[in-house]
Amino acid sequence: MKRPQQPRWGERPPDRLEQRIVVARDGCVTARSGKVEYGQGIRTGFAHIVAEELNLPMTRVRIELGETASVPWDMGTFGSMSTAVDGASLRNAAAFARKQLVARAGDRLQVAADALAVRDGSVFAPDGRSLSFVELTAEEPLAGEVPDDAAGAVRRPPQDDRPERLEGLAIVTGAARYPADVRIAGMLYGHVLRPPSHRAALHALDTSVAETISGVVSLVRDGDFVGVVAERNDQAMAAVAALDARWVSHAAADGEPMDLALRRDRGVKTAFAGAAWRVSARYHMPHIAHAPIGPSAAVADVGDGRAEVYAATQRPFGLRDELAELLGIIPDRIAVHPQMMGGMYGRGNMNDAAIEAARLSRAVKRPVLVQWTREEEFRSGPDRPTLDADVEAALSGEGTIVGWRYRGRTNPHSYGWGGGSPQVAEMTAGRNMVPPYELGRMEALLRVEPGLIATGSFRSLGAALHVFAIESFMDEVAAAASADTIAFRLKHIVDPRLARVVETVRAMSGWRASTVAGRGRGVACTIYHGTYVAEVAEVSVGDGGRVRLERVWCAVDAGRLAHPDGARNQIEGGVQQAASWTLLEELPIENGEVIAATWRDYPIARFTDAPRSIDVAFTGEPDVPSTGIGEPGSVPTAAAIANAAFAATGVRRRELPLNRSPIGRRNATA
Amino acid sequence: MRTRLLINGRERAMELREGTSLLVALREDLGLTATRYGCGHGVCGACFVLVDGVPTAACVTAADQVDGKSIVTVEGLANGDELHPVQRAFLDEDAMQCGYCTGGMMISAVALLAREPHPSEDDVRKALDAHLCRCGVYGRAIRAILKAAR
Numbered sequence: 001m002k003r004p005q006q007p008r009w010g011e012r013p014p015d016r017l018e019q020r021i022v023v024a025r026d027g028c029v030t031a032r033s034g035k036v037e038y039g040q041g042i043r044t045g046f047a048h049i050v051a052e053e054l055n056l057p058m059t060r061v062r063i064e065l066g067e068t069a070s071v072p073w074d075m076g077t078f079g080s081m082s083t084a085v086d087g088a089s090l091r092n093a094a095a096f097a098r099k100q101l102v103a104r105a106g107d108r109l110q111v112a113a114d115a116l117a118v119r120d121g122s123v124f125a126p127d128g129r130s131l132s133f134v135e136l137t138a139e140e141p142l143a144g145e146v147p148d149d150a151a152g153a154v155r156r157p158p159q160d161d162r163p164e165r166l167e168g169l170a171i172v173t174g175a176a177r178y179p180a181d182v183r184i185a186g187m188l189y190g191h192v193l194r195p196p197s198h199r200a201a202l203h204a205l206d207t208s209v210a211e212t213i214s215g216v217v218s219l220v221r222d223g224d225f226v227g228v229v230a231e232r233n234d235q236a237m238a239a240v241a242a243l244d245a246r247w248v249s250h251a252a253a254d255g256e257p258m259d260l261a262l263r264r265d266r267g268v269k270t271a272f273a274g275a276a277w278r279v280s281a282r283y284h285m286p287h288i289a290h291a292p293i294g295p296s297a298a299v300a301d302v303g304d305g306r307a308e309v310y311a312a313t314q315r316p317f318g319l320r321d322e323l324a325e326l327l328g329i330i331p332d333r334i335a336v337h338p339q340m341m342g343g344m345y346g347r348g349n350m351n352d353a354a355i356e357a358a359r360l361s362r363a364v365k366r367p368v369l370v371q372w373t374r375e376e377e378f379r380s381g382p383d384r385p386t387l388d389a390d391v392e393a394a395l396s397g398e399g400t401i402v403g404w405r406y407r408g409r410t411n412p413h414s415y416g417w418g419g420g421s422p423q424v425a426e427m428t429a430g431r432n433m434v435p436p437y438e439l440g441r442m443e444a445l446l447r448v449e450p451g452l453i454a455t456g457s458f459r460s461l462g463a464a465l466h467v468f469a470i471e472s473f474m475d476e477v478a479a480a481a482s483a484d485t486i487a488f489r490l491k492h493i494v495d496p497r498l499a500r501v502v503e504t505v506r507a508m509s510g511w512r513a514s515t516v517a518g519r520g521r522g523v524a525c526t527i528y529h530g531t532y533v534a535e536v537a538e539v540s541v542g543d544g545g546r547v548r549l550e551r552v553w554c555a556v557d558a559g560r561l562a563h564p565d566g567a568r569n570q571i572e573g574g575v576q577q578a579a580s581w582t583l584l585e586e587l588p589i590e591n592g593e594v595i596a597a598t599w600r601d602y603p604i605a606r607f608t609d610a611p612r613s614i615d616v617a618f619t620g621e622p623d624v625p626s627t628g629i630g631e632p633g634s635v636p637t638a639a640a641i642a643n644a645a646f647a648a649t650g651v652r653r654r655e656l657p658l659n660r661s662p663i664g665r666r667n668a669t670a
Numbered sequence: 671m672r673t674r675l676l677i678n679g680r681e682r683a684m685e686l687r688e689g690t691s692l693l694v695a696l697r698e699d700l701g702l703t704a705t706r707y708g709c710g711h712g713v714c715g716a717c718f719v720l721v722d723g724v725p726t727a728a729c730v731t732a733a734d735q736v737d738g739k740s741i742v743t744v745e746g747l748a749n750g751d752e753l754h755p756v757q758r759a760f761l762d763e764d765a766m767q768c769g770y771c772t773g774g775m776m777i778s779a780v781a782l783l784a785r786e787p788h789p790s791e792d793d794v795r796k797a798l799d800a801h802l803c804r805c806g807v808y809g810r811a812i813r814a815i816l817k818a819a820r
Contacts, residue, residue, distance in 0.1 A: 038768055039766070039767030039768030039769065039805050040767070041767075163761075163762060163763055163764030164764065165761075165764050165766065167769065168760075168761045168764065168766065169761065170769075171760075171766050171769035171772050171773075172744075172753065172757040172760050172761055172766075172772065172773075172776065173704075173744070173745070173747075173748060173753075173757070174702075174703070174704020174705075174743070174744035174745045174773050175704070176769050177703070178706070178770065180697075180703075180706075180707060181697075181703035183701060183703075232698065233694070233698065234694065291804060292768075292770075292804055293708050293714060293716055293768075293770045293771050293802055293803065293804050294706065294707075294708065294716070294768070294770040295707070295708070340768065340769060340770075341768055341770075342706075342708075342768055342770035342804075343767075343768045343770060343803075343804035343805055344768070345804070371707065373710060374708070374709040374710055374711070374714075565764060566764070569764055569767065569807070569810065570767075572806065572807075572809060572810070573767055573805045573806035573807060574806070575806070576805075576806025576807075576808060576809070577804065577805065577806040579806075580806070598709065598711050598713070599709055599711070599713045599714055599802065600711075600713065604802060604804065605806075605808075606799050606801075606802060606808075607794075607795045607796075607798045607799045607801065607808050607811075607812070608795045608796065608799050610795070610808035610809055610812070611809070613809070614809055
């Protein structure tokens with residue numbers, strides 16, 4: 001089946017108001033976006049934006065996200081772009097709706113539009129007469145192409161800064177529904193046979209024992225895809241365990257390496273040849289796991305020429321189109337219903353559980369729930385690529401960087417590597433590889449090659465990796481130049497917004513050189529998709545060299561904030577998650593197979609590891625357009641922590657994690 | 671296997687197969703899905719319930735072991751429309767992101783405050799250490815629990 005024509009990466013069809021904003025009969029306004037909520041708080045942020053433009057209480061705004069049958073097409077929820085891009089679209093659409101409502105009220109009340117006031121879901125004339133949004137749209141719904149500049153510049157003061165989340169009540173009462181909580185009449189449970197590694201092919205399969213397991217409804221085989229559907233979850237799991245499969249490893253690589261030059265100035269060689277001195281270092285970051293607390297799950301109900309899928313997906317339209325191709329059903333007859341997600345930071349781009357559920361449902365003609373186990377999630381989920389980076393700087397006699405060379409090696413940061421274009425690789429694997437500094441003549445080269453294990457998108461893509469190498473190295477060069485590491489950065493910064501977050505975090509943290517043995521502070525900064533972040537980390541280093549993160553200060557400029565406390569929560573969470581990557585995480589791999597099966601094999605940060613405080617300050621101006629907040633907080637954290645560990649000990653750590661431990665040691669007694 | 675479970679103050683008599691875990695009984699047999707599957711080996715905390723007031727991993731507890739004991743799940747924390755102070759505090763501090771681990775954290779927090787009405791920050795950290803969170807809301811959860819204690 002031919003895929004429907006879709007806009008390419010970054011392109012969007014013009015917005016239609018009727019797809020965005022609808023006045024419901026109960027007087028509430030429904031606003032629609034193709035983005036999805038997975039804990040980053042965009043539902044709340046979007047509701048703030050629409051409520052603000054229509055001067056409505058938040059309680060009368062409903063936000064519908066990612067439902068493929070009703071929301072405008074969207075490429076996916078990643079790259080920290082929801083508020084920046086779709087928030088701006090919703091603001092425009094709501095402002096356009098307001099203009100239409102005011103114009104209609106003006107006509108009916110015979111009052112000039114600029115004399116009318118909008119509040120509480122009605123348009124008021126100066127004499128007190130009013131028409132509600134419902135009355136104004138009863139005969140003719142809001143419609144039309146939304147002009148790009150409908151909202152104009154926003155100059156209102158920022159929102160109330162208080163904690164709030166529209167899903168909050170459902171979360172604390174347990175009513176929130178994740179894919180595994182979906183119950184449909186006649187629903188069965190499915191499990192899928194997993195190869196030992198992503199390069200294994202099925203050689204032989206004996207199903208005789210599995211078929212005798214009670215409750216088994218069907219064994220489904222379609223090439224190397226083998227699954228079992230049963231009345232109960234544990235029966236399906238037991239049947240898969242009873243399958244006798246023999247695998248052969250195929251050596252074929254998953255595509256050729258790709259060499260990218262993200263920056264190649266003339267005169268790099270000359271800059272190095274004429275340098276007063278040079279510094280170089282090599283950094284390594286291992287594979288880490290997505291490790292969502294909720295393992296992947298999905299429910300699919302596939303019937304004749306139609307399908308409904310309940311999934312935790314960051315790409316509902318991508319999933320719809322993949323299913324259309326797989327099932328031979330036209331996309332309009334497939335409805336993807338995004339559910340709550342259990343901590344998906346790129347993992348939700350993969351859609352594997354949903355596709356498995358659809359294959360099994362098609363075979364048994366009943367709804368099927370596929371719930372991955374923890375072991376499947378560790379062993380068969382895609383993981384974060386590794387990075388090896390060689391960085392070299394040429395310095396002038398005054399201690400200024402005049403030449404910069406960066407050579408990185410990583411794995412694909414997006415799915416479907418076969419179709420990966422250099423442009424996509426640059427935007428994903430190469431993200432943030434060019435430093436945000438003036439460093440004279442610069443060269444930034446990257447080789448992207450398939451890893452031993454399957455890799456894919458992970459929060460901030462290449463950025464967290466490259467920024468670890470770049471910001472660790474800036475610290476090393478500053479130390480080599482006997483300069484204060486913050487002053488050294490400021491000397492090479494030309495962007496005033498970046499300088500401001502660095503100066504802000506210096507002030508917030510009361511920046512000073514380490515004076516207490518075993519304690520140290522480190523700094524790192526970056527610009528991620530237009531958001532400026534600078535962080536200072538304070539660590540203590542105990543006996544045996546174990547690093548503990550004590551405090552973090554973070555200054556962020558993301559322009560106007562749709563919901564300040566939601567933004568703060570995202571930054572705090574980004575720092576905490578990245579601290580876990582940095583201090584603890586490394587996926588154990590043997591012979592191309594991930595051998596982690598439980599949390600004991602893959603420790604992540606716990607309550608007792610959490611820093612004493614994470615202070616966040618926002619320096620953005622309210623009239624500057626919003627930029628993203630979901631990923632930036634996690635990007636500079638690794639370098640800030642590693643630099644702090646150096647300040648505490650005088651020993652430079654260039655490989656992560658900092659607290660490497662043999663498998664199971666940490667949690668052996670848990 | 672005839673089992674009698676006392677869940678959120680209500681007696682539920684059911685026929686369960688040998689070896690059914692409390693988690694499966696809650697989720698698959700009773701449709702109480704607020705108790706979530708996270709790891710199946712009792713170390714992530716997503717499936718915690720109170721068994722006679724003690725926070726317990728439902729995934730590694732056999733349903734017949736808790737026959738006749740009082741079980742409280744996240745669905746049973748509120749008193750009708752009135753939220754438990756711990757639920758209120760988690761909402762007030764927005765101590766959540768994806769929300770998957772939140773229920774289990776609240777269960778352990780309720781048990782902590784029942785035995786220690788005025789815990790220190792370190793008491794909270796230790797009492798909640800069985801709960802993993804990928805989104806990184808530990809700091810907010812600590813704040814929420816200390817607030818609920820006030």
